[in-house]
Amino acid sequence: MSTASDASGACAQAPDAAGASLRAHPLLGPLAPALTPWLLSRRWFPHDDGCGHDLRPVACSVLHEDDAVALVHALIEDRRASGDSRRWQLLVGVSRVPPAAPDAAVFGRAGDGRWQGWSLYDATADPRLMTALVRRTLEPRRGEPRLTLAAEFGRSALDGLVPRALLADQSNTNVVFGDRFMFKLIRSPQEGVQPETEILSALTRLSSPSTPRLAGWLHTADSGSTPTVLGVLTEFLPNDGDAWRLALTEAGAGRAAEFTAHARTLGGAVAELHARLAEALGSSALTHRQIRDQTAAMGERLRAAVGEVPELAPYEKRLAALHEDYARAAGDGAVQRIHGDLHLGQILHTPDGWRFIDFEGEPARPLVERVRPEHPLRDVAGMFRSFDYAAAQALASGPPADAAHARAWCAVNQREFARGYTAAGGLDPDLHPVAMRAFEADKAVYEALYESRHRPEWLSIPLAAIDRALSGP
Numbered sequence: 001m002s003t004a005s006d007a008s009g010a011c012a013q014a015p016d017a018a019g020a021s022l023r024a025h026p027l028l029g030p031l032a033p034a035l036t037p038w039l040l041s042r043r044w045f046p047h048d049d050g051c052g053h054d055l056r057p058v059a060c061s062v063l064h065e066d067d068a069v070a071l072v073h074a075l076i077e078d079r080r081a082s083g084d085s086r087r088w089q090l091l092v093g094v095s096r097v098p099p100a101a102p103d104a105a106v107f108g109r110a111g112d113g114r115w116q117g118w119s120l121y122d123a124t125a126d127p128r129l130m131t132a133l134v135r136r137t138l139e140p141r142r143g144e145p146r147l148t149l150a151a152e153f154g155r156s157a158l159d160g161l162v163p164r165a166l167l168a169d170q171s172n173t174n175v176v177f178g179d180r181f182m183f184k185l186i187r188s189p190q191e192g193v194q195p196e197t198e199i200l201s202a203l204t205r206l207s208s209p210s211t212p213r214l215a216g217w218l219h220t221a222d223s224g225s226t227p228t229v230l231g232v233l234t235e236f237l238p239n240d241g242d243a244w245r246l247a248l249t250e251a252g253a254g255r256a257a258e259f260t261a262h263a264r265t266l267g268g269a270v271a272e273l274h275a276r277l278a279e280a281l282g283s284s285a286l287t288h289r290q291i292r293d294q295t296a297a298m299g300e301r302l303r304a305a306v307g308e309v310p311e312l313a314p315y316e317k318r319l320a321a322l323h324e325d326y327a328r329a330a331g332d333g334a335v336q337r338i339h340g341d342l343h344l345g346q347i348l349h350t351p352d353g354w355r356f357i358d359f360e361g362e363p364a365r366p367l368v369e370r371v372r373p374e375h376p377l378r379d380v381a382g383m384f385r386s387f388d389y390a391a392a393q394a395l396a397s398g399p400p401a402d403a404a405h406a407r408a409w410c411a412v413n414q415r416e417f418a419r420g421y422t423a424a425g426g427l428d429p430d431l432h433p434v435a436m437r438a439f440e441a442d443k444a445v446y447e448a449l450y451e452s453r454h455r456p457e458w459l460s461i462p463l464a465a466i467d468r469a470l471s472g473p
Helices: 020-024 029-040 127-138 195-205 243-252 256-281 288-308 310-329 377-397 403-423 433-454 460-471
Strands: 054-065 069-079 085-095 106-109 119-122 146-149 163-166 173-177 181-185 214-219 229-235 283-285 334-336 347-350 353-356
Touching: 020 029, 020 054, 029 054, 029 085, 029 106, 029 119, 054 127, 069 127, 085 127, 127 146, 127 163, 127 173, 146 229, 181 214, 195 214, 195 229, 195 256, 243 256, 243 347, 243 377, 243 403, 256 334, 256 353, 256 377, 256 403, 288 310, 288 433, 310 433, 310 460, 377 403, 377 433, 377 460, 433 460
Parallel strands: none
Antiparallel strands: 054 069, 069 085, 085 119, 106 119, 146 214, 163 173, 173 181, 181 229, 214 229, 283 334, 347 353
16 A cells, blocks of 8 residues: 555656656666556556656666576665655566566567667566576675575575466565465565564564464665665465455355354464564553554544545544544553554465464555554454455445345454454453554554545445444444
């Protein structure tokens, strides 16, 4: 998802000047006329304001080149008039003839330069180039990204494994190597501690059974600066789908009673995950300052969203009052590292039970926020919101059903999830109603911003959730 600042008004330069430094780059310049329109078509690249982007190269390497194909790795920066900027990771295939990889869609051709007239495509779809990426980054040249493998995985761990990209439209790109490893390439990397590598490293040391082991990470290797994580390599978890697909199937078929057992075990699995995270990374008492910081952050997110989603304006004062209610009711408690973006799609159903993936937190939030200890009920609120979305989507796209049934399905499974969470040692959400309402509303504000940008027809779902949160128990 994009941040509010991504769509903040004017461009950094006039459209005819934006991207001048990219066009002047000796390697990227000949690719820029095709590259920029392609970027604007990617879900992971924000372009909600509709204006030009001042794209500037940060780093660029040719990680593989022969007489038929090349792999260009680049970090580019998008600078905005507001002073905000974000970096983007590009992996571009350049092929003399149309690429042999069937899923590699050509988006243009190179202009002048060493690859004049060659086809351009997203290299993540090409198994040959993804194999080349691993080989080169294990032994990079100066200034190139480096792949560091965890101690328990040897340098030959990926040898002979055929890569395949998962083509789902997501904020990052996932490439599976031989059904043994998952390589997540982070499209918008940020400098600093990357939450997924930190959390999975800690849980791997604990031999956590509910998460994949961290096998390695791709990162910048410039001396004298803080490395930026560009990719996360984990064990691939064989599964028969995620909890989201299972929920949609059973919600649409009206099998509420059958899913309640899943909801209950999901709650227990989340409580166990929270216990392991606290063991691995610690927990601390919730302080008055942290409560103030939490309410301030919720207020900032609300104001930014209202500026872009006018449908939120009627709720603004009451949501601000709910934030203050939370500040008064928070009281004693503990904060710890949590998943940070927990929903049904982040939980895989495997032969050995539920397994959790994607610990980077909400990608739109600044990295400094994503690594802070949080109230564990934030993850519970995220799951409640996910049950609500599953019910809404089943109602809209499944067999005919009435709204009352969908709401009942959602309420039953939220209740069973909470029971499973509490029985396994988690906080009882029923004993913290104000916190739950505040966290659910905060998540719904985030969702409203996303839906307004990408799926306006779904905006009514988070707005209805906000209305319910403000109505109280």
